Amino acid sequence: MGHTTGGPDSAKRRLRRELLAVRNALPADDLREAAAALARHALDLPELAGASTVAAYVSVGGEPGTLALLEALRARGVRVLLPALLPDDDLDWGAYEGEGSLARVRHGGRMALFEPSGERLGPDAVTDADVVLLPGLAVDARGMRLGRGGGSYDRVLARLARSGSRASLVVLLYDGEVVERVPEEPHDAPVHAVVTPSGVRRFS
Template identity: 40%
Template sequence: MRITLLAARKAATPDARSAAAGRILAAVAELLDTVRPQRIASYVPVGSEPGRGLEKVLPAAMYPVLLPDRALDWAGGDLVAGQMRLLEPSGPRLGTSAIATADLVIVPALAVGLDGSRLGKGGGSYDRALTRVPPGVPIVAIVYDNELLPSVPAEPHDRPVTGVITPSGGFECLPRHPG
């Protein structure tokens, strides 16, 4: 499933990705107006991941720093080139537990099921980080339209998301019943 989803992302034209990014950023801005979070933890899109430009609508967010053990540290500040060829925040490191202080968490996903199950890339970094998020804090995944599916494989350690943003559907609370 991961291989198929990644291939579909790479096959999308730059124009299609750009149009999707604009609609996603508008949906994120609308979500912020509704939720009014004080502290946000968000991912930094890489490659063909949806959400290009999130830092424009989330300038004060905490962003992840991938540690050698694949855990996620968090920091704020401008995004700069990091050690692992990823953009990472330039501010002081806040520690792996800083995600627990967020009142909105925006995460990447390869796919999301209507029940809130999240399929990541398989490295486990976000699965481990999400265990630190207190119950009741919204966890929102951003995916392309074709990546919101009736179901996705889930393991016992996977933490579900409570919402999803797609280019065509905007923000939607989960779980949703198929049909």
């Protein structure tokens, strides 16, 4: 029986590779349908119904699409904050003013991100959010989220915890990315809910 060595970190890397391979193989039609369904379910969340400020992100590549959701939130009069990656991998924030307010930014050799082109509000702006929509690759039955491994959102979550924020943490995923268990490290904290194209699942 092959026993694999390595802690949560190598297990996370392996799981990330597998999940990204599935995402990258999704046809464009599936991506479009998933984005529309995701927006519908997310907009039904009571947390979002009562939110005046939502921190979100612009999906890239095979990520579950967020643009329809961003537009719908903006149409509701919600203040939507979007991240801008800083050189040290922390996140600054700017307001979403519609699709025309997004700039395509390439950070080194990584894939290009869409970031808000307007005024930068500083890394602490996220602490104003009532709901924080998080990217991820998986979430497990306990609400533990597997991120992409860049560490940017670990900093955001730490900042929220330090500020005493009561923000609801919601991760946006595909149905197959809700798994039994993801490897965790001591600093990992659970999210409150996951939204997928087939609905919402809450964690206590």
